[in-house]
Amino acid sequence: MPDIKYEINKRIGVLSENAKGWVKEINLVSWNDRAPKYDIREWSPEHDKMGKGVTLSREELLELKNILNSIDI
Template identity: 65%
Template sequence: MPVEFKYEIVEKIAVLSESSKGWTKELNLISWNDRDPKYDIREWSPDGEKMGKGITLSDEEVAILKSALKDRDI
């Protein structure tokens, strides 16, 4: 039996890319199972009903990532 979980997209921050099939890789602020929102990067289907595997980051983790990337010549 699949595990049930609940989520709410609190804020859509950015679409990072789009595949040829219309799936978008997005950075969003998401509350999982009524917990405090976390930053989330994952792919979403065109209708927003399906999601791929992703990664969630706390405020502290995003701050470390931001600091690590700011000094890179991207």
């Protein structure tokens, strides 16, 4: 499997942290030299390892924001 190249362009926020120090974050990430997208996933403390996540375009993030704003918590 080829190496995945990534660059965290902007750290937006931490959603949670587990006992081993991995953090679930939302960031703006460029994958394989492509345009950056919004990304939600777990990262190791050094940000050299990652878990599975979801990557969203700006439009998808705006739609998610609208959906979350409509939830009555």
